[in-house]
Amino acid sequence: MAVYDLYGFSSIEISDVKILVEESLNIEFTARNSTYQGGDYYIWGNRGEENILIKRNVDPFDGEPSEMAFGEYPVLLYVNNTERSEIIRGVLSTKLVSAALLRHENL
Numbered sequence: 101m102a103v104y105d106l107y108g109f110s111s112i113e114i115s116d117v118k119i120l121v122e123e124s125l126n127i128e129f130t131a132r133n134s135t136y137q138g139g140d141y142y143i144w145g146n147r148g149e150e151n152i153l154i155k156r157n158v159d160p161f162d163g164e165p166s167e168m169a170f171g172e173y174p175v176l177l178y179v180n181n182t183e184r185s186e187i188i189r190g191v192l193s194t195k196l197v198s199a200a201l202l203r204h205e206n207l
């Protein structure tokens with residue numbers, strides 16, 4: 101079963117989240133830029149498979165948070181299409197105490 105998790109960071113920069121997640125999960129992100137994603141963002145993995153995305157919580161068109169319900173978190177981390185949700189959550193909660201699980205969806 102594919103799981104989609106969303107984490108938020110309220111007091112850490114996007115580049116610092118990238119470094120900490122890379123070290124914690126032993127992965128390497130690719131830097132990208134897209135108006136749709138709100139500018140600079142980082143991605144690991146492939147669409148249609150497990151992937152992790154880090155971006156700023158801003159809608160580039162109106163400046164409002166892209167995740168309105170979580171406006172107090174300026175940096176978001178999406179863990180998409182994973183079967184390792186519990187493992188990733190455990191690692192992030194241990195190594196990144198500032199990571200707040202905002203949403204957990206089984207699809």
